[in-house]
Amino acid sequence: xxxxxxxxxxxxxxxxxxxxxxxxxxxxxxxxxxxxxxxxxxxxxxxxxxxxxxxxxxxxxxxxxxxxxxxxxxxxxxxxxxxxxxxxxxxxxxxxxxxxxxxxxxxxxxxxxxxxxxxxxxxxxxxxxxxxxxxxxxxxxxxxxxxxxxxxxxxxxxxxxxxxxxxxxxxxxxxxxxxxxxxxxxxxxxxxxxxxxxxxxxxxxxxxxxxxxxxxxxxxxxxxxxxxxxxxxxxxxxxxxxxxxxxxxxxxxxxxxxxxxxxxxxxxxxxxxxxxxxxxxxxxxxxxxxxxxxxxxxxxxxxxxxxxxxxxxxxxxxxxxxxxxxxxx
Numbered sequence: 207x208x209x210x211x212x213x214x215x216x217x218x219x220x221x222x223x224x225x226x227x228x229x230x231x232x233x234x235x236x237x238x239x240x241x242x243x244x245x246x247x248x249x250x251x252x253x254x255x256x257x258x259x260x261x262x263x264x265x266x267x268x269x270x271x272x273x274x275x276x277x278x279x280x281x282x283x284x285x286x287x288x289x290x291x292x293x294x295x296x297x298x299x300x301x302x303x304x305x306x307x308x309x310x311x312x313x314x315x316x317x318x319x320x321x322x323x324x325x326x327x328x329x330x331x332x333x334x335x336x337x338x339x340x341x342x343x344x345x346x347x348x349x350x351x352x353x354x355x356x357x358x359x360x361x362x363x364x365x366x367x368x369x370x371x372x373x374x375x376x377x378x379x380x381x382x383x384x385x386x387x388x389x390x391x392x393x394x395x396x397x398x399x400x401x402x403x404x405x406x407x408x409x410x411x412x413x414x415x416x417x418x419x420x421x422x423x424x425x426x427x428x429x430x431x432x433x434x435x436x437x438x439x440x441x442x443x444x445x446x447x448x449x450x451x452x453x454x455x456x457x458x459x460x461x462x463x464x465x466x467x468x469x470x471x472x473x474x475x476x477x478x479x480x481x482x483x484x485x486x487x488x489x490x491x492x493x494x495x496x497x498x499x500x501x502x503x504x505x506x507x508x509x510x511x512x513x514x515x516x517x518x519x520x521x522x523x524x525x526x527x528x529x530x531x532x533x534x535x
Contacts, residue, residue: 236319247284406507451477489523
């Protein structure tokens with residue numbers, strides 16, 4: 207009887223250890239696929255051609271703010287549900303819309319691949335589906351954008367520049383692809399750029415006094431004045447007395463932002479050359495760097511005449527969002 211008891215205890219301990227060893231294991235997921243800013247929309251083709259499709263396009267193919275010409279937030283590919291299988295399910299950003307007695311609107315993470323975001327919208331009637339699209343669209347777009355930014359950053363971090371101009375001048379680090387080169391480095395100003403097929407992509411950085419932009423009522427006009435003064439001093443046009451300014455016809459769009467762990471303002475708009483027909487989009491971050499008693503300004507701008515500029519600007523945003531403030535800077 208004693209031997210039986212000892213054997214029982216031994217088996218019991220082995221079962222416990224076995225249970226611990228066979229704990230929940232992470233499921234293998236293949237890497238997700240797709241071009242940057244591409245969105246796979248999975249829904250019935252008849253729904254896509256009708257009002258529900260219009261509602262989706264209204265949100266997910268809306269023009270990106272701050273570009274000279276209208277370009278959609280996402281490049282959309284629509285397929286019917288029966289086609290959504292195999293390698294197609296590895297798409298990084300997916301919107302799944304289905305007519306169903308169950309009314310739902312939620313976002314799933316890493317279902318078929320990794321990283322992946324799938325927004326699921328279900329409803330029985332047109333009003334159900336349309337209402338769920340309206341309620342989820344903002345969160346879904348933000349979720350898709352985050353995963354796309356992360357993917358863009360992952361791609362360009364394969365080969366980063368060894369230039370130290372930003373670190374030397376401002377005590378910051380940026381993950382800048384190695385093809386970007388320093389074009390100008392002066393006191394309180396750094397400019398890096400890269401040649402693209404029909405123009406350039408550019409990153410600039412400079413600092414403003416901490417008490418800049420103290421008046422909320424003049425915030426937008428103060429940003430314009432700042433950009434114009436910096437452009438006049440550092441960003442010349444093709445001829446003498448020409449330089450970069452903010453487009454006069456339209457004020458930039460302003461949004462709150464969080465960059466490098468600090469509060470910031472994001473400005474998007476169009477630049478032009480004073481006295482010369484050149485223009486393009488810009489994105490500017492004005493970062494509250496209280497520790498260094500300054501407003502740090504990071505900006506990306508593109509010159510690419512007759513070319514679509516959404517993805518160029520998206521890459522610049524992805525680069526600027528990698529900023530880190532070095533300790534003691």
